[in-house]
Amino acid sequence: MSALPQPPTAIEAGFEPMAPAQLDAVLAIEQSAYTHPWTRGNFLDALASGYQAQMLMADGQILGYFIAMRGVDEVHLLNITVAPAFQRQGWAHVMLDALALWARGQGAHMVWLEVRMSNERARRIYETHGYRRVGERKRYYPAEGGQREDAVVMSLPL
Numbered sequence: 131m132s133a134l135p136q137p138p139t140a141i142e143a144g145f146e147p148m149a150p151a152q153l154d155a156v157l158a159i160e161q162s163a164y165t166h167p168w169t170r171g172n173f174l175d176a177l178a179s180g181y182q183a184q185m186l187m188a189d190g191q192i193l194g195y196f197i198a199m200r201g202v203d204e205v206h207l208l209n210i211t212v213a214p215a216f217q218r219q220g221w222a223h224v225m226l227d228a229l230a231l232w233a234r235g236q237g238a239h240m241v242w243l244e245v246r247m248s249n250e251r252a253r254r255i256y257e258t259h260g261y262r263r264v265g266e267r268k269r270y271y272p273a274e275g276g277q278r279e280d281a282v283v284m285s286l287p288l
Contacts, residue, residue: 148183159213205233207243244281261286
């Protein structure tokens with residue numbers, strides 16, 4: 131008699147505020163996920179400015195993180211990253227849900243973001259969350275060989 135297949139182990143995850151002490155681990159993820167990653171200075175500036183910087187954690191490991199800036203009645207998502215080892219498991223959706231919940235709690239009526247024109251996977255994730263394309267920013271992102279890449283501007287009404 132063979133044993134029945136076991137379901138995958140459930141991962142218990144939760145959010146923790148990002149702090150400078152975790153930046154080495156965050157930078158390792160950032161550098162493995164992007165060709166043009168944020169720098170330590172970018173993260174330190176965001177933390178010093180008091181932006182919402184949350185890490186999604188499980189068993190002491192960072193699954194992903196997001197950084198958002200609050201405005202008068204809107205929120206701007208500046209960075210959202212899922213660690214490559216945890217991509218395609220639904221964690222981006224968890225973080226986008228948490229972002230929307232936090233933004234509503236701040237009195238925001240809209241969330242804005244920019245995403246690389248070439249990042250079709252991310253654009254699809256945002257679209258399934260209700261974000262809609264509202265414009266473009268020409269030559270917004272650095273690209274290979276000193277070039278620049280356009281950004282798609284998306285928004286989510288809350």
